[in-house]
Amino acid sequence: MKIAVYGPSGYQGKLVLTELARRGIDAVLAGRNLARLEAAASAVGLSDTERRVADTSDHEALVSAFHDCAGVINCAGPFTSSGEAVVRAAIAAGCHYVDTSGEQLYVKKIFDTFATEAENAGVTVVPAANDGCVPVDLMAQILADRLESVEEIVTTHMVVGGGAMSRGSLRSLVETIDVIKTGGITYYDGDWRPSMPTRHTAIRLPGQSEATPVMAFPVSEVVTIPRHIRVRHVEGLTEAALGDQLNTPLTPEIIDSLPEGPDEDSRRTQHFTYVLDAISSDGRRARGIVQGSDTYGTTAVIAVESIRRLIADPAKPGVLAPAQAYHPTAFLDFLIPHGILWTIEDAPAT
Structure with missing residues (x-):
């Protein structure tokens, strides 16, 4: 090979x-x-x-x-x-x-x-084929099989720590900043639509007693999930506090002056949580959670x-x-020894 x-x-x-x-x-x-x-x-x-x-x-x-x-x-x-x-x-x-x-x-x-x-x-x-889209897309299929009929899927990305982004990530950020600031596309009624208002302004995340304010974010699984699941609405979210960071100007010169990426110690201290909330056509709910560290290594x-x-x-x-x-299950189980944990709940925290 x-x-x-x-x-x-x-x-x-x-x-x-x-x-x-x-x-x-x-x-x-x-x-x-x-x-x-x-x-x-x-x-x-x-x-x-x-x-x-x-x-x-x-x-x-x-x-x-x-x-x-x-x-x-x-x-x-x-x-x-x-x-x-x-x-x-x-x-x-x-x-x-x-x-x-x-x-x-x-x-x-x-x-x-x-x-x-x-x-x-x-x-x-x-x-x-990255740390977010693959496990979340696989998780979506598991939830869809459990609920049988899916009306809505909401995917929320939260990343804490880890040091600065890599230069490559920053260059991608700059090139797609307009899409990021408008929240990207949402899937609704059989098509992908830009700049739709989110249905959710706060999400209660695992281990938190209070809901976290969120904003629309252009995650890739909004594109992939409707390819294999019959669903009416799919949207991507992230922490609303990210919005302020997106206003920091970045020029090629600034990016070139930064370190190539976070060091190993920073990557080890990073923690990510990806939450997938699914609602069936008859109102039943299920939640999938993917957690781990080191987005780049993952x-x-x-x-x-x-x-x-x-x-x-x-x-x-x-x-x-x-x-x-x-x-889906085989791939997600393969990731467990690499520090990526996944769980399914019958209903999300409220």
Whole structure:
């Protein structure tokens, strides 16, 4: 099994390389700049690993870079501006594909653009193979099976601590800031709609006695959940206090002056909670909770396992949501030894 990592010189990319090496999976480093590829290989102790140079503007070079690989993990954000080129090349090379994107409209565009192309090529594409979208999307299917008929799904992301965001995450933030400030898209009555008012202004989270104020947030599972669950309404939320932070100006110069990403100690002290509240058509409720630490490290584990499963146990070809590509309980149970805990409650706290 040989897996190409596109964009391995960034913060998330090096964590993905480290996870591949830990699991003994052969990697090919692919990216725009040979010197940066060599530096990334050296940084993670993979000095003998093959490097292939290909810019996203050169389709033939990208296809060649993915030649003889079984899969591609794309870590090169911002994905909104360059991700489609990597998807297109992976499909042309006959490679299964995942990426670590959290850019909501990009994820939707991959579904809208490449479904038929991937199906015809016999490959599977799973965008947003990250710490949030994969476990929450899988959890949504478990809740839907329990409730049988689902009217509404609300997904809430809360992340505490962990130090500063990586440079790559900040660049994606800047590129998609308008979407983030308006809350992204909401799924309602069979379509995705921008800038809809949220149905919820506060959510009582696990372990809290008071409800936390929340705001609309463009999470990727708003795109993926309606692909496999018949539901009328899906919205994404996060802590309302994040709104003030989004007003801090960020220029390329400021981002370049910052550390590449949080150090290991900061990542270990980070804690995330993702809550999925589902309501059935007859008013029954269920809640799924995913908790863990280190969003960047968790994303590396999930991206590597996502592509490994597509290769070892192929899903149907096309662009798929996580729950369409993987068995929900089996994948979530795989994450437990990595510190990711998941639980189901018959009813959310009120």
